[in-house]
Amino acid sequence: MSGIETTDLHKRYDDGTRQIHALRGIDLVVDPAEFIAVVGTSGSGKTTLLNIVGGLDRDYSGRVEVGGRDLEQLGESEIADLRNRTFGFVFQQFHLLEHLTVEENVRLPGFFGGDDAGDRAEQLLEQVGLEDTGAASPARLSGGQQQRVAIARALYRNPSVLLCDEPTGNLDRRTGLEVLELFGRLNREHDVTIVLVTHEEHIADMAERIVRLEAGGVVSDKRSDEPIRD
Amino acid sequence: MRIRKGLQWVGQSIRRSGRDVVLSSVGIVVGISTLLLFTALGAGVKGVVLEDVFSVRQLEVVPRSMGVAESMANRLLGGGEPGLDDDTLERIRQIDGVTAAYPRMKLTFPSSVRGGRDILGQDLVLELVADGIPADVVSKDLQQTFTVEDCGEGADPCRQPIPVIANPRILEIYNSSLKTSMSGARGALSKLPDLSESMLVGMEARAVFGRSFLGRSARGGDPEERRLRLVGFSAEAIDLGATMPIEYVKRLNAQFGEQGGQDTYHSIVVRVGSNKAISDVVSTLTDDMDLELGGDYQQARRAGRLIDVVTLIFNLIGIVILGIAAVNIMHTFYRMVLERRGEIGLMRAIGATPAEIRWLILGESTVIGLIGGVAGLAVGYGLMGLGDWIFATRVADFPFKPDTLFLVEGWMVAVALTAALVSCWLGALLPALRASRLDPAEALTRR
Ligand SMILES: Nc1ncnc2c1ncn2[C@@H]1O[C@H](COP(=O)(O)OP(=O)(O)O)[C@@H](O)[C@H]1O
Numbered sequence: 283m284s285g286i287e288t289t290d291l292h293k294r295y296d297d298g299t300r301q302i303h304a305l306r307g308i309d310l311v312v313d314p315a316e317f318i319a320v321v322g323t324s325g326s327g328k329t330t331l332l333n334i335v336g337g338l339d340r341d342y343s344g345r346v347e348v349g350g351r352d353l354e355q356l357g358e359s360e361i362a363d364l365r366n367r368t369f370g371f372v373f374q375q376f377h378l379l380e381h382l383t384v385e386e387n388v389r390l391p392g393f394f395g396g397d398d399a400g401d402r403a404e405q406l407l408e409q410v411g412l413e414d415t416g417a418a419s420p421a422r423l424s425g426g427q428q429q430r431v432a433i434a435r436a437l438y439r440n441p442s443v444l445l446c447d448e449p450t451g452n453l454d455r456r457t458g459l460e461v462l463e464l465f466g467r468l469n470r471e472h473d474v475t476i477v478l479v480t481h482e483e484h485i486a487d488m489a490e491r492i493v494r495l496e497a498g499g500v501v502s503d504k505r506s507d508e509p510i511r512d
Numbered sequence: 513m514r515i516r517k518g519l520q521w522v523g524q525s526i527r528r529s530g531r532d533v534v535l536s537s538v539g540i541v542v543g544i545s546t547l548l549l550f551t552a553l554g555a556g557v558k559g560v561v562l563e564d565v566f567s568v569r570q571l572e573v574v575p576r577s578m579g580v581a582e583s584m585a586n587r588l589l590g591g592g593e594p595g596l597d598d599d600t601l602e603r604i605r606q607i608d609g610v611t612a613a614y615p616r617m618k619l620t621f622p623s624s625v626r627g628g629r630d631i632l633g634q635d636l637v638l639e640l641v642a643d644g645i646p647a648d649v650v651s652k653d654l655q656q657t658f659t660v661e662d663c664g665e666g667a668d669p670c671r672q673p674i675p676v677i678a679n680p681r682i683l684e685i686y687n688s689s690l691k692t693s694m695s696g697a698r699g700a701l702s703k704l705p706d707l708s709e710s711m712l713v714g715m716e717a718r719a720v721f722g723r724s725f726l727g728r729s730a731r732g733g734d735p736e737e738r739r740l741r742l743v744g745f746s747a748e749a750i751d752l753g754a755t756m757p758i759e760y761v762k763r764l765n766a767q768f769g770e771q772g773g774q775d776t777y778h779s780i781v782v783r784v785g786s787n788k789a790i791s792d793v794v795s796t797l798t799d800d801m802d803l804e805l806g807g808d809y810q811q812a813r814r815a816g817r818l819i820d821v822v823t824l825i826f827n828l829i830g831i832v833i834l835g836i837a838a839v840n841i842m843h844t845f846y847r848m849v850l851e852r853r854g855e856i857g858l859m860r861a862i863g864a865t866p867a868e869i870r871w872l873i874l875g876e877s878t879v880i881g882l883i884g885g886v887a888g889l890a891v892g893y894g895l896m897g898l899g900d901w902i903f904a905t906r907v908a909d910f911p912f913k914p915d916t917l918f919l920v921e922g923w924m925v926a927v928a929l930t931a932a933l934v935s936c937w938l939g940a941l942l943p944a945l946r947a948s949r950l951d952p953a954e955a956l957t958r959r
């Protein structure tokens with residue numbers, strides 16, 4: 283079980299002409315098995331925060347700890363292993379590989395990192411409600427189904443944290459809510475920590491805690507009185 | 513990442529890019545087939561030229577020609593010219609790889625020969641150029657006896673004719689060139705007949721040893737007149753002249769030639785068992801024994817070098833094609849890396865290290881190299897078959913015409929495959945580096 287803690291986290295982008303101060307001193311603690319939504323308008327720094335926490339962006343100042351380990355101290359292969367085992371990523375663009383079958387896509391994390399815990403693809407597809415699509419091409423599935431394949435892929439290594447960047451951004455409202463319910467279930471039944479980044483308020487409402495970003499800073503951090511129920 | 517999983521990933525990845533793989537391989541196929549074709553052609557032609565045309569398995573050793581200063585110094589010190597004697601002959605026979613060696617000795621004083629009335633209608637008188645070889649070198653290939661007549665101790669120079677052999681090339685030259693050029697001559701010479709070996713064998717001529725147009729023997733004494741009898745033709749005979757059993761030459765040189773000349777040979781013919789042994793034998797002869805090799809070998813060497821140069825030029829063309837193929841692969845892979853930015857970002861997100869990204873892309877180029885290399889070898893073999901077929905059916909027969917122009921050896925295949933792989937790796941190296949350096953966060957958001 284890995285908690286996440288950021289201390290005075292700053293991020294500056296330098297695109298040659300100007301500097302963008304995208305994160306301005308974020309102090310955030312995410313406890314294990316929490317379901318947290320990070321909301322804010324476009325450009326407020328949500329994706330930047332998620333990428334730094336997930337070890338995809340290592341160029342920041344301040345301190346980020348995952349499971350008590352300072353990310354800065356980790357080498358290239360240790361951080362890759364962290365992404366492989368501790369985190370599962372879910373993106374707005376599902377990033378499925380169209381030349382592979384659904385099942386092969388789910389198995390992709392198994393190619394990297396150390397030894398396999400066995401092939402969980404079928405089981406995971408069942409868990410996300412796609413039991414009969416394993417041999418299909420992802421291109422033949424609906425958007426909601428594709429995102430569920432991506433979630434199954436993110437779960438392949440049995441991670442303790444799912445980092446989800448606008449996972450419903452490409453889905454219609456109803457499908458988006460279905461995906462949300464899946465996250466809720468994973469959180470409740472499997473104690474998976476969910477960090478959900480979104481700009482849609484109704485999506486954030488499903489989380490037990492909502493952190494609001496504005497211009498790279500945390501402006502509010504609320505626990506919802508009524509966490510989601512079935 | 514384990515090797516097996518890496519291969520699996522590469523397999524999955526390359527399945528989709530069929531068109532790119534084919535396009536990338538084309539250059540490799542052309543380059544590799546060119547390399548193989550011309551290397552095999554060079555080796556094949558060289559084999560024919562060196563073995564059949566020049567027969568390098570037979571070397572002719574001559575004494576080392578000395579510079580003027582060296583020669584003067586030798587004289588002053590009373591050393592005399594370096595020579596080939598029985599001792600040298602014995603040492604040559606001991607060299608590993610040498611199967612036989614025999615000496616040649618020339619007549620070292622002026623002599624002339626008169627004859628030809630039977631064929632030409634009138635006698636010709638010519639300067640006699642002659643040498644001697646051990647009779648047993650050729651005697652079994654001749655119909656008539658080629659031996660030294662035993663005249664008995666102290667007997668008058670024996671009255672039997674001296675058996676001589678001639679080189680078949682003389683006949684070729686006579687039949688093809690001389691006859692034509694004499695057709696406008698005055699008298700009987702204008703109607704020279706075609707000659708064959710059988711017409712000439714048995715003919716006799718009269719030789720005068722110790723005197724000719726050009727002078728007399730320095731030793732003085734009366735010239736000796738002897739009959740010569742042509743007993744056959746052999747490639748071992750001197751090119752333009754007559755070859756007799758070497759004992760005659762020794763005796764005549766002792767009588768008319770320079771003092772001591774009867775003990776030194778003018779050359780030693782060395783036969784080598786296998787092509788592989790030649791270079792070792794040559795280096796023993798030239799480096800260790802300080803001898804020189806006669807003209808044929810030098811010519812063969814020159815021909816061999818010429819073939820090497822031509823082969824090299826065509827190989828360079830093959831390498832240039834491979835270079836172009838590598839550049840082409842580089843473009844294809846750069847494009848692929850660009851197209852797969854999102855995929856590469858995803859790979860990083862699910863746990864790939866930059867090094868793994870690099871190896872996976874190099875792995876894909878390895879597959880292209882292997883496919884292109886094997887296809888290139890296949891095309892090369894096909895072209896060789898076609899070449900041999902055209903050569904066999906369309907090119908008229910000529911002396912030494914071989915069954916195949918090509919010689920493929922294991923190392924050529926190995927070198928060709930290596931070249932295919934290396935050019936693919938070179939082409940994919942920079943794109944692979946770029947891919948491994950992609951910022952995964954940026955690659956995933958597709959800015
Ligand atoms: N690679 C980048 N280069 C330059 N500026 C960037 C880059 N990524 C993000 N930004 C800037 O950083 C700020 C935060 O961006 P981001 O984290 O993507 O916000 P959000 O995900 O909340 O929309 C924005 O002003 C954005 O323009």
Ligand SMILES: [Mg+2]
Pocket residue numbers: 328329330
């Ligand atoms: Mg964003």
